[in-house]
Amino acid sequence: DDTLLVGSELRKSFGPTPALDGAGLMVRRGEIVAVMGPSGSGKSTLLHCLAGIVAPDSGTVTFDGQDLAAMRDRDRSALRRGAFGFVFQFGQLVPELSCVENVALPMRLGGTRRKQAEAKALEWMARLEVDHLGGKRPGEVSGGQAQRVAIARALVTEPKVVFADEPTGALDSFNGEQVMRLLVDSARETGASVVLVTHEARVAAYSDREVVVRDGRTRQVELVS
Ligand code: ADP
Ligand code: ADP
Numbered sequence: 001d002d003t004l005l006v007g008s009e010l011r012k013s014f015g016p017t018p019a020l021d022g023a024g025l026m027v028r029r030g031e032i033v034a035v036m037g038p039s040g041s042g043k044s045t046l047l048h049c050l051a052g053i054v055a056p057d058s059g060t061v062t063f064d065g066q067d068l069a070a071m072r073d074r075d076r077s078a079l080r081r082g083a084f085g086f087v088f089q090f091g092q093l094v095p096e097l098s099c100v101e102n103v104a105l106p107m108r109l110g111g112t113r114r115k116q117a118e119a120k121a122l123e124w125m126a127r128l129e130v131d132h133l134g135g136k137r138p139g140e141v142s143g144g145q146a147q148r149v150a151i152a153r154a155l156v157t158e159p160k161v162v163f164a165d166e167p168t169g170a171l172d173s174f175n176g177e178q179v180m181r182l183l184v185d186s187a188r189e190t191g192a193s194v195v196l197v198t199h200e201a202r203v204a205a206y207s208d209r210e211v212v213v214r215d216g217r218t219r220q221v222e223l224v225s
Helices: 043-050 073-082 099-109 114-127 143-155 173-190
Strands: 003-013 018-028 032-036 058-063 084-087 161-165 193-197 209-214 217-220
Touching: 003 043, 003 193, 018 032, 018 043, 018 058, 018 193, 032 043, 043 058, 043 161, 043 193, 073 084, 084 143, 099 114, 099 143, 114 143, 143 161, 143 173, 161 173, 173 193
Parallel strands: 018 217, 032 193, 032 209, 084 161, 161 193
Antiparallel strands: 003 018, 003 058, 209 217
16 A cells, blocks of 8 residues: 555644545555645645644554554654655755754654764765765855755655745755755655645646645546646
8 A cells, every 4th residue: 555644534633614624635655746826725734734733633554554633642753854854945954953863863863873873964965965064054145055954854864745935936046046945855764754745836747646725625637647
């Protein structure tokens, strides 16, 4: 079975208007799925539910056949640290740490020794062409470089799913294209699936399949190729 992650009938309200109103999404192993739709349509909330960051009011999320809601908090946190990687619009790197320490962080949190974690971190930074920035702080590198560092950090644990929420949103189109190519190539190399939230058609074009969210509901886009 190549189904990896399934969200179904997801509902979530923060106020009177539901953010998710019966949304669903299925992601296959190694598949890159773009989640598109206008601002405020519920894309980020859908991503957060699928990643076990936000608990839906109703509906289910299963990862590799496991129901996230049935897991203990500890196990869900371990899943997020190990099987999931995250890239956000603003890299969310820790400003006090060097770039290599940032990339090594998920491994360090998982108990890997510093030397081994940083060696692995530098390997990933080399693939993303930012290994020469290892000693710099995030504040000392450009936006495009910081986003490559963030991608290295998301991939260093070789996650099963990378959740990317507007990963190019803060970049110009040249850097955005480069970051997307590196993200997609890295995911293909490791066999990771990607859930890519974007409102830009040009970014969604890197995906295998597009889904549109409107008013908290999802629908599949039929691709004409
Ligand atoms: P998108 O990612 O498509 O822009 P979001 O999922 O961020 O949409 O938001 C969907 C709706 O839910 C919006 O109306 C937004 O204001 C609301 N919302 C999202 N997260 C929260 C939150 N933590 N608290 C209150 N309202 C929220
Ligand atoms: P952390 O370990 O970072 O504190 P948790 O895994 O405890 O995060 O999740 C935060 C909150 O959301 C907890 O109350 C948790 O029970 C709840 N939660 C998160 N994802 C889900 C989910 N898919 N189904 C049910 N509850 C969830």
